[in-house]
Amino acid sequence: MTKMKNPYLPEMATIQEIIQETHNIKTFRVTLNNEQSMKNFSFEPGQVGQLSVFGVGESTFVINSSPTRMDYLQFSVMAAGEVTQRLHTMQVGDEIGVRAPLGNWFPYEKMKGKDIVIVGGGIGMAPLRTLLLYMIDNRDDYGKITVIYGARTPQDLTYSYEFEEWRAAKDLNLVLTVDNEAPGWEHKVGLIPNVLLEESPSPDNTVAITCGPPIMIKFTLEALKKLGFEDENIYTTLEKRMKCGIGLCGRCNIGTSYVCVDGPVYSFAKLKTLPNEL
Amino acid sequence: MAKYLKKDDLGSWLKELGETYKVIAPVEEGDAVVFRRLTDERTLRIDRQATQGPKGVLFPACEELVSFKYVKDPENPEKTKVEVKETVEAEPTLIFGARPCDARGFDVFDGAFTKCAVKDNYYMARREQAIVVSLACTKTETTCFCNWVGGSPDGTGGSDVLLTPVTGGYLVEAVTDKGEALMGGKLLSDADDARQAEAKKLLQEAKDSLREAPDFDCMPEQLYALFDNMDFWEKQSAKCISCGACTYLCPTCHCFNITDEQQGKEGSRIRSWDNCMSHMFTNEASGHNPRPTKAYRLKNRVGHKFCYFPDMHDGHIACVGCGRCIKSCPVALDIREVVTAAKECRLPEEETSDD
Amino acid sequence: MLEQLKDTIKKALPELDFVIGWGMGFDALHATPLFMYEPEDVDKLVWGPLNVHNLATYLPALKGRKVGIVVKGCDSRSVAELLQENLINREDVVIFGAPCRGTVSLTKIRKVIGNTGLIEDVNYADGTLTVKAEGASHEMALKDIRADKCGYCRFPNAVLSDHFVGEKRAPQVEEDTFEDLAEFESQPFEERRDFWMKEMDRCIRCYACRNACPLCVCRDHCVAQSRDPHWLSQQDGVRDKFMFQIIHATHLAGRCTTCGECERACPVDIPVLLFKRKFTKAIKDTFDYDAGLDPEATPPLLAFKANEDNIKEKEW
Numbered sequence: 001m002t003k004m005k006n007p008y009l010p011e012m013a014t015i016q017e018i019i020q021e022t023h024n025i026k027t028f029r030v031t032l033n034n035e036q037s038m039k040n041f042s043f044e045p046g047q048v049g050q051l052s053v054f055g056v057g058e059s060t061f062v063i064n065s066s067p068t069r070m071d072y073l074q075f076s077v078m079a080a081g082e083v084t085q086r087l088h089t090m091q092v093g094d095e096i097g098v099r100a101p102l103g104n105w106f107p108y109e110k111m112k113g114k115d116i117v118i119v120g121g122g123i124g125m126a127p128l129r130t131l132l133l134y135m136i137d138n139r140d141d142y143g144k145i146t147v148i149y150g151a152r153t154p155q156d157l158t159y160s161y162e163f164e165e166w167r168a169a170k171d172l173n174l175v176l177t178v179d180n181e182a183p184g185w186e187h188k189v190g191l192i193p194n195v196l197l198e199e200s201p202s203p204d205n206t207v208a209i210t211c212g213p214p215i216m217i218k219f220t221l222e223a224l225k226k227l228g229f230e231d232e233n234i235y236t237t238l239e240k241r242m243k244c245g246i247g248l249c250g251r252c253n254i255g256t257s258y259v260c261v262d263g264p265v266y267s268f269a270k271l272k273t274l275p276n277e278l
Numbered sequence: 279m280a281k282y283l284k285k286d287d288l289g290s291w292l293k294e295l296g297e298t299y300k301v302i303a304p305v306e307e308g309d310a311v312v313f314r315r316l317t318d319e320r321t322l323r324i325d326r327q328a329t330q331g332p333k334g335v336l337f338p339a340c341e342e343l344v345s346f347k348y349v350k351d352p353e354n355p356e357k358t359k360v361e362v363k364e365t366v367e368a369e370p371t372l373i374f375g376a377r378p379c380d381a382r383g384f385d386v387f388d389g390a391f392t393k394c395a396v397k398d399n400y401y402m403a404r405r406e407q408a409i410v411v412s413l414a415c416t417k418t419e420t421t422c423f424c425n426w427v428g429g430s431p432d433g434t435g436g437s438d439v440l441l442t443p444v445t446g447g448y449l450v451e452a453v454t455d456k457g458e459a460l461m462g463g464k465l466l467s468d469a470d471d472a473r474q475a476e477a478k479k480l481l482q483e484a485k486d487s488l489r490e491a492p493d494f495d496c497m498p499e500q501l502y503a504l505f506d507n508m509d510f511w512e513k514q515s516a517k518c519i520s521c522g523a524c525t526y527l528c529p530t531c532h533c534f535n536i537t538d539e540q541q542g543k544e545g546s547r548i549r550s551w552d553n554c555m556s557h558m559f560t561n562e563a564s565g566h567n568p569r570p571t572k573a574y575r576l577k578n579r580v581g582h583k584f585c586y587f588p589d590m591h592d593g594h595i596a597c598v599g600c601g602r603c604i605k606s607c608p609v610a611l612d613i614r615e616v617v618t619a620a621k622e623c624r625l626p627e628e629e630t631s632d633d
Numbered sequence: 634m635l636e637q638l639k640d641t642i643k644k645a646l647p648e649l650d651f652v653i654g655w656g657m658g659f660d661a662l663h664a665t666p667l668f669m670y671e672p673e674d675v676d677k678l679v680w681g682p683l684n685v686h687n688l689a690t691y692l693p694a695l696k697g698r699k700v701g702i703v704v705k706g707c708d709s710r711s712v713a714e715l716l717q718e719n720l721i722n723r724e725d726v727v728i729f730g731a732p733c734r735g736t737v738s739l740t741k742i743r744k745v746i747g748n749t750g751l752i753e754d755v756n757y758a759d760g761t762l763t764v765k766a767e768g769a770s771h772e773m774a775l776k777d778i779r780a781d782k783c784g785y786c787r788f789p790n791a792v793l794s795d796h797f798v799g800e801k802r803a804p805q806v807e808e809d810t811f812e813d814l815a816e817f818e819s820q821p822f823e824e825r826r827d828f829w830m831k832e833m834d835r836c837i838r839c840y841a842c843r844n845a846c847p848l849c850v851c852r853d854h855c856v857a858q859s860r861d862p863h864w865l866s867q868q869d870g871v872r873d874k875f876m877f878q879i880i881h882a883t884h885l886a887g888r889c890t891t892c893g894e895c896e897r898a899c900p901v902d903i904p905v906l907l908f909k910r911k912f913t914k915a916i917k918d919t920f921d922y923d924a925g926l927d928p929e930a931t932p933p934l935l936a937f938k939a940n941e942d943n944i945k946e947k948e949w
Contacts, residue, residue: 007396008343008536008547009364054346054360054547055540057860081563082860095360214566241562243536246396249552250533251560253578254568255502256586261395275505275581277568307835309740309902326748329901330837339837340869417767419750420660517666519690520852522839523900539866550867551838557853605750608845608898609686610658610665 007246010052010097011037016072018092021158022151024079025123026088029065029072032098042101043067045108045130046237046265049100050245051075051087059083060242060260063100064126066133073100076126076158102245104265106131106209106235115143117201119220121192121212122151125158127237127264128211136169145169146201150177150192154185175199193219196227203228209235214278221268231269238264238278254278281450281461282469283441288448291465292316292374299372299409302335304328316374324375324413331380331529331600332373336404337387339526340550341367343400343536348543368403374411379424379600381412381436383529386598388436389591390532400549409456412437413448416480418487421601423614426491429598431484442477449477492618494584494595501585503625508573510623514616515576517609518555524603524611525553525579530596533559554578580616634799635680638703638731641796643672645701645727652701652729653691655684661755662742662764666691669701678703681757682775685736687711687892689847693720702726705733707782709791710890710925711847717928718888718935720850730791732802735775735783737762740902742778746771781906782893785809792926809917814910829875835901836874842905843881845898848888856880882908887916887934890925919943 017029028051032038043063050058059081065074079088090096108131116135120128128147135142147166151157157176167174177188177195188195192212201208208229210220217236224234240252240259247261255275257263283291292301296316304311305320310329314320342365351357388405391398415422415431424430434440438457441448449469452458504510525531535552539545552559555575561567569575587596597613604612642652646669656667656677664683669675680703688702689711704712709730715721743749746766754765762778764771776784787809789802817825840857843849856864857877864880865873881895889909896906916922920933920943940947 004397004399004402006364006366006399008400008549010344010362012360012362052547053538054348054362055538055545057538057547058536084563093357095358097360097362239562240568241560243534243552247394248391248396248398248532248534249536250554250582251552253582253586255581256589275502277505277574277578308832308904309744310835312835312901327750338869340867417751419748420752421750513668513670516668517691519841519844519898521841521844521898523837523841523898526837526839527900535867537860537867539868546868548867550869553839556858558858561853601750602900604659605663606900608841608894608900610663612659612665614659 007099008244010050010058010099013073013096013098015090015092015094015096018090019161021076022156025076025158026079027064027074027076027158028087028090029074030096030098031072033095041070041073044101044105045134046103046105046127047101048103048245048260048264049073049075049098050102050242051077051083052097052099053083053086053090054097056086057083058097058099058243058245059087060102060239060245062127062130062237062264064129066130066137068134068137073098076123078123099245103260103263106237106265108134111207112141113143113205115201115204115206116145117206117208118145118147118149119192119196119208119210119212119224120147120149121216121220122156123158124210124212124216125149126211128209129159131209132166136166136172139170143171143205145172146175146199147172148175148177148192148196148199150179150188150195152179154178154182191219192216193223196220196223200227203230203233207233207235211237231272232267234268235265236268236271238266279461280469280474281466282444282447282473283450283466284447287465289322291463292322294463294465295372295374295460299370301372301374302332303374313373313375322375327377327419327600327602328375328380329602329606330527331383331602332376333380333383333387333529335371335373336384336408337401337532337551340548341400342546343549344547346545346547366400366403368407371404371408372411373408376410376412376437377415377600378412378431378433378435378437378440379422379429379598380529381410382424382429382433382598383600384410384436386530386587386594386596387532389587389594390596393591409438409460410436411439411441411457411460414440414442414477414481414484416443416484418484419601419605421604422488422599423491423601424599425485425488426494426614427595427597427599431488432481442481444473444476444480449473492621494617494621495593497595497617497621498585498589500620500623500625501581504620504623505577505581507623510620511573511577512571514619515573518572518576518611519609520555520557520572520575521608522551522553522555523606523608524613525555526551527602527606529598529600529602530583554582576616580613580620584617584620634731635678638680638729638798639675639678641798642669642675642678642701642703642729645729645796646672646675648699649701649727650698652703652727653688654678654703654729655680655686655688660752662739662749662752680731682735682737682762682779683755683757685739685780685897687845687847687894689715689892690845690894692726692847693850694852695725696721697725699725700727701729703729703731704791704794705731705736706786706788706790706792707733707890707892709793710788711892712925713793713928714848714888714890714925714932717925717930717932718848723928728791728794728796730794730797731799733786733789734760734802735779735786735789735805737775737778738780738897742773745773745778780893780897781813782891785811785813788926793928811910811914814907814914817907830871832903833871833874833878836903837901838869838874838877839900841898841900842878842895845894846881846885847892847894848885848890849881878905878908882912885909886912887920887922887932888924889913
């Protein structure tokens with residue numbers, strides 16, 4: 001009889017820290033209970049994990065800490081469904097299950113030596129944060145980094161406590177924007193695609209990575225095309241309803257591509273080859 | 279060397295095999311024929327296609343993946359810990375009376391669950407301990423179309439042993455090494471040439487009785503081209519009532535759900551059959567659904583069988599032509615018609631080029 | 634009569650998105666719903682005892698579109714009930730009715746001929762169905778192989794229609810006496826329990842019973858799969874399967890017209906109509922009400938009456 005690793009069996013983990021990011025987003029920092037597992041744990045920027053609340057179920061989140069900082073694994077959770085709502089009630093010291101890493105990752109090797117444009121909207125900043133921290137920690141491998149991050153209101157921006165650290169990195173331009181004027185807001189006001197056009201980063205030797213709500217991605221893509229970016233130099237990371245996370249349960253496919261295994265990271269060049277079913 | 283089993287000895291043979299294996303066979307239950315553990319109280323029914331195939335033997339309608347229990351942390355009674363246990367179960371099992379189409383369904387399962395990056399250990403554990411003894415078809419039904427999708431009334435894919443009904447009994451042939459192990463039974467005698475010739479003749483007649491098979495090599499390309507033609511899919515799916523009969527009775531459909539069920543402090547994480555014809559299957563927490571109507575969902579079902587799966591598995595169509603989705607469909611939606619219509623649908627581009 | 638029906642539909646078709654009727658399916662015994670978009674589609678229409686489906690099931694999802702529907706008497710009651718509950722708009726639906734002599738039960742035919750997968754030809758004339766299968770010819774009187782519901786049918790003609798074709802037929806019975814239910818209930822509790830344990834065990838949870846039901850209108854938001862509320866588990870046990878049937882039957886109490894689609898649709902032949910018969914009788918006894926006869930009526934469990942005629946709680 002084959003003895004193999006059970007891909008459905010979560011590792012037990014403990015919540016070490018909880019950060020209230022916005023009114024409906026919390027960030028959880030967790031460590032695997034088994035010290036050896038935690039020590040040996042490795043992942044790539046952009047990979048996801050399934051978090052379990054036993055009795056409620058599993059849900060998929062990107063590991064938004066960086067592989068260069070392995071004190072904990074970080075997941076940002078927006079309260080929406082059954083699992084996410086229950087996660088929001090959990091406390092430091094509570095145990096959850098983790099199945100990770102799953103899926104593919106940002107081709108950060110291919111991006112070396114290039115200028116980087118990161119365009120994030122709302123909770124869509126989570127996967128981009130991973131990549132950003134990785135690049136900050138390997139700063140010399142990459143050219144100029146432009147980060148355009150927007151949310152509806154200043155209170156909806158996640159990771160605001162880190163903005164100073166991001167800005168302190170060499171040759172990094174962080175552009176923040178919100179939809180409407182707000183008291184005390186000193187940054188941009190306007191929709192992300194418009195701010196992107198205003199900033200007008202050069203497409204030469206540049207890779208753009210974007211994540212956010214579908215409507216934002218749609219118009220960001222149009223803006224990037226207007227700026228002259230080629231499809232193969234634009235990446236995004238997709239969200240789909242997932243259950244197994246290992247390409248078997250059959251619900252997250254776009255044609256032959258299973259978002260949980262072949263994704264969640266796609267170049268627009270790749271997406272164009274798939275059936276139109278996002 | 280082919281063997282022969284007398285019809286009268288079939289019961290004894292199965293009983294003998296029952297000492298080594300859990301024997302699962304098609305039996306009468308109410309007005310249906312379903313695969314159940316063969317017992318003295320149950321009536322074996324192999325004279326017609328079972329209402330439901332044997333898929334559930336290797337891929338149960340519901341199974342526990344892990345069990346969990348909330349307990350007080352002995353070191354800190356204020357704290358609760360979760361004990362989690364995996365529950366992989368398998369025992370030597372013999373599936374008797376699968377039709378070649380049913381057995382071929384396991385080929386598709388093998389592709390989907392074992393020839394992939396991450397393997398399904400629950401299915402694999404059962405598959406390894408299972409032996410499939412199939413029954414060749416000497417009659418074909420109006421809904422049979424195994425020959426359209428690469429099968430045959432005497433196909434051996436997925437089977438370990440193949441029985442062919444002949445006068446007075448069955449011709450018994452081993453297909454795999456696993457099946458060879460069954461050939462030594464004292465109730466089996468060597469089959470003479472006449473019996474082998476009879477089997478050959480009956481099977482040829484069965485093959486001839488099937489409708490001529492269309493060429494489906496073009497299907498992946500055709501279905502990709504039809505992907506955005508929602509008018510086509512809306513018409514094809516108009517009569518579908520979005521139930522799961524087709525998928526649950528399908529020998530190849532393998533989509534599933536994972537849910538937690540808890541009673542008190544204990545519970546199970548279970549895997550249960552799910553189906554792509556259901557709205558909830560792809561509905562996201564945000565309310566967005568990439569397959570919002572039955573037209574999108576039928577497109578996915580047909581697309582998966584005749585396009586995506588073949589693209590991923592060396593052209594192997596994920597349909598075995600058993601016809602259950604047609605005959606058990608509450609509205610008799612005929613997948614043959616849908617696929618044929620897709621094949622024959624003139625694409626807008628072609629029309630333009632003709633102009 | 635069929636030709637007259639076709640002509641009537643063809644005349645109305647230009648004003649409609651489509652008309653739903655029946656055509657022949659994969660063999661001569663199995664009809665299938667037919668969506669008629671063009672006049673040539675209407676030529677495929679059939680009428681007779683093989684028209685087993687209740688097409689009213691399609692109507693709620695088509696609300697807002699102008700469609701036509703061909704109905705048997707029992708189907709028309711579902712249309713009336715949908716109108717009662719404002720699940721469809723009267724002005725959107727054109728109803729074509731014709732007299733019905735009863736429809737077959739394919740399960741009963743299978744019991745007679747052994748296998749309904751080997752059909753060569755089927756003919757129906759004067760109350761007799763002749764089925765040719767595997768070289769043999771089987772003659773069956775319709776009354777022996779008709780659906781149970783046809784045995785207690787009181788409405789062989791559409792209870793409401795815009796176009797009625799053919800001569801109205803007399804009902805099978807004047808009164809539904811629920812003998813089938815009485816017979817089942819005459820068994821001791823243990824036998825009834827064992828019966829359902831065995832029958833429900835076979836359920837594959839495909840929910841064909843639910844989706845074929847014209848009045849099961851939660852559709853994509855059914856408690857059977859929902860997690861909020863989480864009333865049913867996905868465990869494969871009789872408990873949850875039985876529970877679903879009870880929820881279904883309870884939701885249909887006073888609304889169900891016993892069209893029998895739930896039972897007919899069941900791919901593994903579980904006699905789930907029996908649950909609804911039980912509730913239908915309870916509603917009849919308590920409220921003296923028949924569902925789906927009057928589009929203006931309010932189903933008793935959707936209404937409040939301070940003093941019920943048959944519930945004398947003040948005298949308890």
